[in-house]
Amino acid sequence: CTILKKTEGKYFFSSPLSVISNCQFRSKTARLKTFTANQIDEVKDPSGLFYILPFQKGYLVNWDVQRKVWDHLFGKEMYKVDFADTDIIITEPYFNFSSIQESMNEILFEEYQFQAALRVNTGALSAHKYFQENPSELCCLVVDSGYSFTHIVPYCRGKKQKEGIVRINVGGKLLTNHLKEIISYRQLHVMDETHVINQVKEDVCYVSQNFYKDMETAQLKGEENSIMRDYVLPDFSTIKKGFCKPLEEMVLSGKYKTGEQILRLTNERFAIPEILLHPSDIGIQEMGIPESIVYSVQNLPEEMQPHFFKNIVLTGGNTLFSGYRDRVYSEVRSLTPTDYDVSVSMPENPVTYCWEGGKLMSENADFEHMVVTREDYEENGHSICEDKFDI
The missing domain is CATH 3.30.420.40 (ATPase, nucleotide binding domain)
Known part of the structure; x- marks a missing residue:
């Protein structure tokens, strides 16, 4: 910045x-x-x-x-x-x-x-913006999830509370690399195609609101599998940018006659962003974002904690996954005492x-x-x- x-x-x-x-x-x-x-x-x-x-x-x-x-x-x-x-x-x-x-x-x-x-710090600028927009608030918790890592940082009266800062070594780069590994193992060698697969991630991935239910749906056959998508890879000649096939044009057999190179994506769509919420799923022994938010606030004086839970601000590129805000809210709500209000906001342009x-x-x-x-x-x-x- x-x-x-x-x-x-x-x-x-x-x-x-x-x-x-x-x-x-x-x-x-x-x-x-x-x-x-x-x-x-x-x-x-x-x-x-x-x-x-x-x-x-x-x-x-x-x-x-x-x-x-x-x-x-x-x-x-x-x-x-x-x-x-x-x-x-x-x-x-x-x-x-x-x-x-x-x-x-x-x-x-x-x-x-x-x-x-x-x-x-980036969080200080985001907090400054938040306090300008919400002048009655004295506290906010900035969750900045970007390329290399995610930071959870509490701010009170414009000052960061160092005892509450949490860093998670999970960001967009790790998600893209993991998606490359999965696709290379299952379908097509793409380990050298960081630029292309990063675009695939941004176009088709989303944060599930019910991971186990979506996993069951992803295992179904035919039209019952509402999660499956076919992604047309670019050839940089006639197709400059990859795109998702419209549902009505998807061929369930997976065999297209047009010569297009297709990636068929099912549980990868939601399993990749899930790493932000549960890094332990792929062996990274760190807390996910919702657990880190609660851990950060619990390191602060008890009388301040309610003010942070009701002023959680999501920023950074990873917030653009569909369903991200709702999932963070639901998990933080489930981990927070019932007598505390929880509010999670996401700016119009979090980037x-x-x-x-x-x-x-x-x-x-x-x-x-x-x-x-x-x-x-x-x-x-x-x-x-x-x-x-x-x-």
């Missing part, structure tokens, strides 16, 4: 123009060429697409790739930035390593020479909710007191950032 703000108060981005991938790509059909961020749209054949990621397990470890993404974002190719006249809000993970923070400070202030910078919170924060009259200016950094070094940024 990156937000730029000009000194005069005008924003380069008044609303998110686009959400781009924070990585580089190489295609097997154009191995000598590297594509950066939204240049993936230029890849004619994304099959076998190789991802070069700056982040591993949520932490920034490949600065060369990250610089190239930022150069692409800040440079002439996208949004020409006048660094000396621009403030930046940039997010980082909870409990980030000090060595990564110091490198970030050096690049922002010494290499790009931004006028001012604010390093902040950009954090960005919207950052935009609101940058409009705050106190924003200039939150940031570290380049002059402050040049005078005090990393210590001024450690004092101001409560990461």
Whole structure:
């Protein structure tokens, strides 16, 4: 998440123009060429697409790739930035390593020479947005489920309660990789097709409201199996993007005469997102999201707990699975004392909710007191950032 703000108060981005991938790509059909961020749209054949990621397990470890993404974002190719006249809000993970923070400070202030910078957690921006929308509330519990991991973080009066922070090492990347393994074992070798299978996951997977009932339905034959779907894989020639066959066009024998390459999906549709709720299903010895929510709140003072249970906010890309909010609510409700109200909300756009919170924060009259200016950094070094940024 990156937000730029000009000194005069005008924003380069008044609303998110686009959400781009924070990585580089190489295609097997154009191995000598590297594509950066939204240049993936230029890849004619994304099959076998190789991802070069700056982040591993949520932490920034490949600065060369990250610089190239930022150069692409800040440079002439996208949004020409006048660094000396621009403030930046940039997010980082909870409990980030000090060595990564110091490198970030050096690049922002010494290499790009931004006028001012604010390093902040994504949850803090989401909480800021939530409190602006619900001014009568003092507490909220942000559940941020993204690419590498899921964080559950309680906020009270705008401050995170560190004793209640829970991290689950389950995110969208793990779900996509597990789906690749299942499809490769059952039907077709797709271990090199991360880009394609990630699209399959987003198009057909959903969170079940009754896992065992859906599992029974998925075992039925013929038209009684309402869960089964046929997914047409792209060939990047006549079919540029994969899609689900309409139910009325599905051939129960599984044999299509059109030459289309078909994936037949049944219990994979709901078993993959189920990992978010019960990671132990595939041998990951961690709590799922509902159990982690309850565990997080129970680590807080008892008099505060009711306020968090009734202000649970779901953000991040994994919230886009159909049925996600309802299932989280039902499981948290079953694990919570009956005398507590439980409310689980999901923003209209949970992917950009954090960005919207950052935009609101940058409009705050106190924003200039939150940031570290380049002059402050040049005078005090990393210590001024450690004092101001409560990461």
